[in-house]
Amino acid sequence: MTARRLEAPQEVIERALAASRTEGCAVIVEELSQVEVRFANNTTTTNGMRRDRRIVVMSFRALGGGAGGPVGAVPTAVGVASFSGEGDVEDLVRAAEAEAGRAGPAGDAAALVAPGPDEAAAGAFDEAPVPTEPAVLAGVLSGLGDVFGRASAAGNLMAGFATHGVETTYLGTSTGLRRRHVQPVGTMELVARSSDGSRSVWAGAGTTWFADVDVDAFAQRLARRLAWAERRVELPAGRYEVVLPPDATADLVVALSEALSGRDAEEGRSVFSAPGGATRVGEALSSLPFDLRGDPAASGLECAPFLVTGASGTDVSVFDNGLPVGPTHWIEEGRLRRLQYHRAAAARSGVEPAPPVGNLVLELPGARRSLDDLVARTERGLLLTCLWYIREVDPVTLLLTGLTRDGVYLVEHGEVVAAVNNFRFNESPVGVLARAIEAGASERALSREWGEWQSRTSMPALRVAEFNMSSVSPAT
Numbered sequence: 001m002t003a004r005r006l007e008a009p010q011e012v013i014e015r016a017l018a019a020s021r022t023e024g025c026a027v028i029v030e031e032l033s034q035v036e037v038r039f040a041n042n043t044t045t046t047n048g049m050r051r052d053r054r055i056v057v058m059s060f061r062a063l064g065g066g067a068g069g070p071v072g073a074v075p076t077a078v079g080v081a082s083f084s085g086e087g088d089v090e091d092l093v094r095a096a097e098a099e100a101g102r103a104g105p106a107g108d109a110a111a112l113v114a115p116g117p118d119e120a121a122a123g124a125f126d127e128a129p130v131p132t133e134p135a136v137l138a139g140v141l142s143g144l145g146d147v148f149g150r151a152s153a154a155g156n157l158m159a160g161f162a163t164h165g166v167e168t169t170y171l172g173t174s175t176g177l178r179r180r181h182v183q184p185v186g187t188m189e190l191v192a193r194s195s196d197g198s199r200s201v202w203a204g205a206g207t208t209w210f211a212d213v214d215v216d217a218f219a220q221r222l223a224r225r226l227a228w229a230e231r232r233v234e235l236p237a238g239r240y241e242v243v244l245p246p247d248a249t250a251d252l253v254v255a256l257s258e259a260l261s262g263r264d265a266e267e268g269r270s271v272f273s274a275p276g277g278a279t280r281v282g283e284a285l286s287s288l289p290f291d292l293r294g295d296p297a298a299s300g301l302e303c304a305p306f307l308v309t310g311a312s313g314t315d316v317s318v319f320d321n322g323l324p325v326g327p328t329h330w331i332e333e334g335r336l337r338r339l340q341y342h343r344a345a346a347a348r349s350g351v352e353p354a355p356p357v358g359n360l361v362l363e364l365p366g367a368r369r370s371l372d373d374l375v376a377r378t379e380r381g382l383l384l385t386c387l388w389y390i391r392e393v394d395p396v397t398l399l400l401t402g403l404t405r406d407g408v409y410l411v412e413h414g415e416v417v418a419a420v421n422n423f424r425f426n427e428s429p430v431g432v433l434a435r436a437i438e439a440g441a442s443e444r445a446l447s448r449e450w451g452e453w454q455s456r457t458s459m460p461a462l463r464v465a466e467f468n469m470s471s472v473s474p475a476t
Contacts, residue, residue: 009053010126012089013172016057019093022100024060024071024112026173026321028310029053031129034165037137042148042158044141049134055089056082056310058318059096060112063105071112071319077103078318082310108317110343114175116324125178129168132184136164136210140188143215150219151192156226158219160190164210169308177322181304183358184208187446187455191406192222194229199419201225202386202406204247204446206455208300212444225385225407229419233410235472237423241381241437242467243374243411246445246459251387252400253292253362253459254450256429259398260330261315262339262349271398271430272339284335286433290364292331294357300444301456303358316355317342325355331433359456364439371461374440376414378463383409383416386448387425398428402449403473423469438463 007015009029016027030053037047063075079099081092140162151158164186171179186207193200201222207213244252264270265279272280296305307323309316320342329337338354346353375383390402404422411417440461447457 006086009129009168009170012055013170016089016093017172017174019090020059020097020174022059022061022097023076024174025093026058026060026112026171026318028056028308028321029170031168031170032165033129033131034163035132035134035137036161036163037141038161039144040159042152044144047134051131052084053086054082054084055087055092056080057092057096058310058321059093059100060319061097061100071109075105076109077101078106078312079103080311080318106312106319108312108319108342108344110317110319110347112173112175112319113177113322115177125170125180127180130166130182130184132164132166136186137162139210140213140215147215147219154223155195157193157195158190158222159193160188162186162188162210169304171306171308171322173322179306179308179322181306181308183303185455186210186213187451188213188218189446189448190218190222192226194226199226199229200406201229202448204448204451206444206446206451206457208302212300225409228409228416229407231418233418233420235410235420237469237471239466239468241378242464243371243378243381243383244462244464245371245385246443246461247448248384248386249362249459249462250445250447250451250457251390251402251449252427252429252432254360254447254454254457255390255392255400256398257292257330257360259395260340262341262351262354263314263345264395265339266349269395271396271428272336273396279339280336281339282335285331285430286334286436288364288433288436288439289333290331290362290433290436290439291329291333292360292362293327293329294359295327295361296325296357296359297327298359298361298458301359301361301458303456307355315340315342315345317344319343320353320355323353323355325357328354328357360454361442361458362460363442363458364460367439367441367460369438369440369461371440374438374461374463375411375416377438378411378414380413381411381463382420382467383411385409388449390449393426398430399426400428401426401470403475405475422473422475424471424473426468426470432462432464432467435465436462437465
């Protein structure tokens with residue numbers, strides 16, 4: 001028996017658009033290819049590969065006397081339906097239309113994005129999905145053999161995983177817009193523990209194709225931090241000067257980026273709110289001239305140059321699918337410059353639309369120092385290698401709570417002298433930037449808390465005054 005050919009993503013989109021009976025339609029097809037390897041106790045444990053497909057259909061229906069008018073120019077309802085794997089595309093279209101038939105006017109309604117003059121050259125829509133292969137992880141696996149041998153000889157245990165995926169996204173709309181984007185994403189995390197379990201350390205990295213991941217450098221970093229922990233002291237809760245490596249900086253700054261909602265700020269629900277329905281745009285957030293931005297073309301952090309979303313939210317809209325996304329400065333020279341708005345909200349507020357960008361760069365222009373340099377310039381403080389279990393306590397101040405984990409160290413006279421107990425912290429990322437004493441050079445970083453969905457970050461190491469360790473944590 002001959003296997004049935006899987007319908008190409010482009011064919012799915014054209015068939016769904018042809019089946020549409022409403023005034024507007026948008027279709028997203030996401031093709032995911034992923035490989036992974038996991039390891040524990042100094043040996044590889046599992047590996048695998050998978051493929052998946054997700055289809056989203058959005059139907060836009062003109063309401064009332066405006067039926068037949070252009071989407072967004074008259075009151076418009078929207079319905080969304082989706083499934084993963086294979087299914088009947090026409091049934092999916094009918095389900096989206098049925099939902100649109102039950103929906104009221106959409107508050108985010110706008111004209112669907114039309115193709116631009118350069119549409120023929122945009123995104124190579126006709127090309128096939130890009131797969132990943134197990135060979136992408138070959139360098140990791142070969143490097144881990146030596147790393148595991150050295151760990152065993154030193155009486156340490158290593159565990160972790162490496163995963164690589166490629167998501168090829170296709171977007172088509174009833175306006176004639178056709179877009180395609182290929183997004184490779186890789187992450188690697190390693191935890192090293194002493195054989196008695198009394199010491200543990202973590203290291204992670206985000207990547208595109210693993211060519212830039214140095215497994216031996218990972219192992220050396222972990223071995224150095226385990227050696228620091230051979231001496232241990234207990235410290236009380238309190239406010240400490242801290243040094244944050246780039247990965248820990250990402251733990252806090254990614255949370256800050258999630259609070260950049262223009263609507264929330266205008267409605268008084270955000271750390272970026274000002275009295276009278278105003279926002280803090282233009283206000284200085286830090287005495288250091290930090291720059292926080294997203295840029296689809298950022299080297300090594302490339303992401304989609306257009307918006308793709310299967311659901312509307314506070315700051316994103318299904319009506320904006322295909323909207324170009326360019327370089328966006330959220331903070332510039334230490335001042336808040338922009339907040340996120342979809343087109344409908346931006347028009348109401350009299351500002352430019354600002355869709356989210358799929359990467360995040362925090363930089364102090366001109367900063368060149370390394371993490372070791374910042375430690376050497378610390379008279380007494382704590383080095384926090386990663387943060388964990390971070391939760392929002394108060395959106396109005398962006399107060400976060402969380403735990404330290406896998407390596408907190410005492411720094412005295414510019415040297416790491418011992419490991420210390422873990423803490424619970426209560427801090428606002430906005431407050432952290434305001435109290436930053438010094439920043440190092442920005443580099444590729446992986447947030448341990450948020451890296452599963454936002455691994456494309458570049459962050460500096462930070463030296464911060466008065467970091468609030470609210471209580472001692474019994475975690476080990």
